[in-house]
Amino acid sequence: MNAPLGIVLVGAGAIARTHVNAILASPHVALRAVVDPCPERAHELAAEAGVPAYRDVGQLPAALDAAAAIVCTPPVTHEPLVLALLARGLHVLCEKPFAITNASAQRMLTAASKAGRLLTMASKFRYVADVCRARRLVADGAIGEIIAFENTFASYVDMAGRWNADPEISGGGVLIDNGTHSVDLVRYLLGPIDEVRAFAAKRIQPLTVEDTVHVAVRTRSLATGIIDLSWSLRKEIPSFVRLYGARGTIEVGWTSSRVRTGGGRWHVFGTGYDKVAAFRAQHENFAAAIRGDEELAIGPIDALASVHVIESAYAALRADRWVTVREARCAAVRSGTAA
Numbered sequence: 001m002n003a004p005l006g007i008v009l010v011g012a013g014a015i016a017r018t019h020v021n022a023i024l025a026s027p028h029v030a031l032r033a034v035v036d037p038c039p040e041r042a043h044e045l046a047a048e049a050g051v052p053a054y055r056d057v058g059q060l061p062a063a064l065d066a067a068a069a070i071v072c073t074p075p076v077t078h079e080p081l082v083l084a085l086l087a088r089g090l091h092v093l094c095e096k097p098f099a100i101t102n103a104s105a106q107r108m109l110t111a112a113s114k115a116g117r118l119l120t121m122a123s124k125f126r127y128v129a130d131v132c133r134a135r136r137l138v139a140d141g142a143i144g145e146i147i148a149f150e151n152t153f154a155s156y157v158d159m160a161g162r163w164n165a166d167p168e169i170s171g172g173g174v175l176i177d178n179g180t181h182s183v184d185l186v187r188y189l190l191g192p193i194d195e196v197r198a199f200a201a202k203r204i205q206p207l208t209v210e211d212t213v214h215v216a217v218r219t220r221s222l223a224t225g226i227i228d229l230s231w232s233l234r235k236e237i238p239s240f241v242r243l244y245g246a247r248g249t250i251e252v253g254w255t256s257s258r259v260r261t262g263g264g265r266w267h268v269f270g271t272g273y274d275k276v277a278a279f280r281a282q283h284e285n286f287a288a289a290i291r292g293d294e295e296l297a298i299g300p301i302d303a304l305a306s307v308h309v310i311e312s313a314y315a316a317l318r319a320d321r322w323v324t325v326r327e328a329r330c331a332a333v334r335s336g337t338a339a
Contacts (some may be wrong), residue, residue, distance in 0.1 A: 004030035005287040006066035008090065010057065010081055011073035012036035012045040015095060019070055020049050022279035029283045032066040035059075057084045068290060070122065070283075071095060074169045075176075079104045082119065086111050091118040093286050096180040097310065098303045100171030105307040109300050118289060120296050121303035123184040127281035130257040130270035134243065134250050135189055137259060143245030146190055146223045150242040153178040154212075154230035158205070165207045165231075173209025174229045175317070176310050182215070182227045183309045185241060187302065192220045193309050193325050198317040204232035215313055240273075 007029050009016055016034075023031045035054045036042035046053035054060055068091040071081050075097045085092050092112070098121040099105035112119035125131055138146060159165040164177050175198065186193060201212035212230040219225075228235060241252040248261035255272040288294035309325055316323040 002028075002291060004028055005068060005290060006030055006032040006064070007283075008033045008035060008060060008064070008066045008069040008085075009045075010035045010069055010071045010085070011095075012038070012041040013072065016045060016072045018275060018279055019072060019283075020045060022276050022283055024049065025276065026280050026284055028287050032064055033060060057081065057088070060088065067091060068093065068286065072122075074163045075100050075171050076169045079108055082108045083111050086115045086117055086119065089115070089117065091286075091290050093120060093122050093282075094303075095122045096184070097171060097176050097307065098180075099307050100176070102304070102308050102311050105304050109304060112300070118286075118296065119303075120286070120298050120300060121184075121306060122282060123181060123298055123306070124275065124278040124282060125181055125185050126188050126297050127278040127285070128252075128273055129277070129281075130252050130272060131185070131188070131241070133270055134241065134252050134257065134259075137250055138189060138243065138245075142259060143243065143248030143250055143261060145246045146221065146243055147246060148244045149186070149190065149223060149225040150228075151182050151185060151225065152228045152235055152237060152240055153182060154228050154233045154235035156234050157231045159207055159211065159231050160205070165205075165209050165211075167209050170209075172310075172314060173207065173213075174211055174231050175213045175215070175313060178229045178231075179213070179215065179227065179310055179313065180306055182229065183306050183313075184298070184302065186217060186219065186225065186227075187305060187309075189241070189243065190219045190221055190223050190225075192305070193217050194220050195322050195324055196309060196313045196316050197322045198313045200317060201230075210317075213317070 023029050031049050031051050033052050034042050034046040042053035069085045071094040082092050163169045195218040197216045199214045200210045203211050205211050211232045215227040217225050239251040239253040243250040250259045257270045258266045258268045260266045285297050289296045312323045312325045
């Protein structure tokens with residue numbers, strides 16, 4: 001077996017802890033260092049993993065046995081951090097949202113292409129086993145042509161004082177935060193998104209950004225769908241994705257999933273959402289892609305498209321109309337797996 005791929009973790013917040021747990025559970029990757037501008041936070045997480053801590057990327061030793069980095073810091077910091085890591089010769093897996101603007105994402109991917117390094121977005125739901133099974137069922141025609149779909153990420157989370165609700169740091173509210181996952185799920189299951197429209201609901205929390213949004217999309221395959229996003233609604237339902245085909249239905253749930261064809265019985269599959277397992281699968285795919293053994297499940301085009309769709313959704317929200325996404329612009333970025 002190949003030696004584990006050495007990884008530097010940049011950022012020591014809540015999502016970083018899940019990355020650490022997943023890395024420690026895998027024989028294919030190994031944590032080499034933690035970087036965070038807050039010394040206490042960096043040292044605490046590094047100590048738990050038994051690795052050194054540093055305050056910034058510039059302090060990383062040249063001899064550190066690491067070929068890649070995971071960026072799990074707020075979105076406004078992604079571009080400068082990614083550029084610095086690429087300049088050090090590291091491959092980079094950057095947490096979602098990949099970037100706040102399409103222009104920023106383009107600059108990051110151009111830099112990766114010039115450096116000859118892989119750069120892509122971390123988006124856990126593509127690696128959930130039940131989601132992967134649902135995609136295979138769709139591809140195999142199990143429920144016929146997809147006509148409509150629904151995605152719901154809505155539960156109450158107190159966002160007071162959190163950077164996710166500060167537009168100067170996050171780029172927006174729940175639309176860019178949770179909506180990035182939704183966009184990637186739609187593209188993974190049904191292909192490119194051609195049009196988008198967004199509606200903000202009444203704000204429940206005293207925030208300067210949207211806390212509840214309903215997004216309508218049309219895909220290139222002519223499927224239509226609704227995405228419900230909220231930090232304030234307790235819309236607790238067992239499935240977070242529902243796919244309606246000409247011959248049946250698929251529901252992907254938090255604890256299990258199921259499929260039904262025609263008017264027949266439901267058939268249960270999978271065990272639902274396992275966050276650490278999804279992160280582990282993501283890390284292992286990233287490592288295998290660096291070694292040349294696999295294609296990235298989320299390539300540069302996917303990362304750029306996610307930013308462009310969210311940017312288009314905000315444009316639709318402001319203009320109160322449908323906005324054409326024009327994902328073809330993404331083809332301008334070419335590198336390794338992004339052709």
